Amino acid sequence: MPVQFICPHCSDTLRVPDRHIGERGRCKKCGGRIALVVPPEAVEPYTASPIVETVAPAPEARPATEAQRQYLHDLGAPVTAEATLDRERASEQIDDLKRQRDRTEGPTKRQIDWLRQLGMDEARLAAIQSKAEASELIDTWEPPPTENQLKYLTRLGVSETERASLRSRSEAANLIELRLRDGQSGY
Ligand SMILES: [Zn+2]
Incomplete structure (x- = not known):
């Protein structure tokens, strides 16, 4: 035997065979999701319970920031698809363009x-x-040995070949220290 339910979405009255009581479904008129729940002591027509659609939110694509857009513009990026540019992609593009620019532009x-x-x-x-x-x-880059270091090394008896093989100031300093220590222990 049919029972009457009122749709909580559109307020229309639905006639539903009583075997469907307790089920979930959709209103024939508005398509709203409803549960045919009959509360105790309720009188016909019953009011169906609305079912709230829970839609999983799409992973949030954060739009590119104004600063990123400005930076991309300054780097000479094409303006296409800028409106849909998200933050991740914007920062990748910035890195790419910066690398490109750094290879082609002269040093600052x-x-x-x-x-x-x-x-x-x-x-x-x-x-x-x-x-x-x-x-x-x-x-x-490491600075080459200074003139003074080289002179000092000459005085310490370091050969020209050895002096020429020194690549950096710190290397020269180490050698000076070593020779001084050797010299001291030698006396
Ligand atoms: Zn309805």
Whole structure:
């Protein structure tokens, strides 16, 4: 025998065979999801319970920040698809473009100044082609032995070949220290 339910979504009255009581379904009229629950002591027409659709939220794609967009623009990125650019992709693109730029653009004044401070001579400085090369040199470059170190090593009796093989100031300093120690123990 049919029972009457009121749809909680559209307020329409539904006639449902009583064997469906307790089931879940959709309102024939509005398609809203309902549960045909009959509370104790309820009188017909019963009010069906609404079922709230729980939709798993899509993983949030955070849009690129204004600063990222500006940076990409400054790096000469094409404007296409900028509206849909998310933060992750934006930062990948920035890294790529920066690497590209650093290989093609000349070294900055700051880099050159820094390398000069590290003791690099003008001829070597002038030979630096790119930003990338300069930053590599900043990481790895060691200043060559100073004139004074070389003179001192000559006085300590270090041969010209050995002096010429010294690649850095710290190497020269170590050798000086070693020779002085040897000299002291020799007396
Ligand atoms: Zn309905």
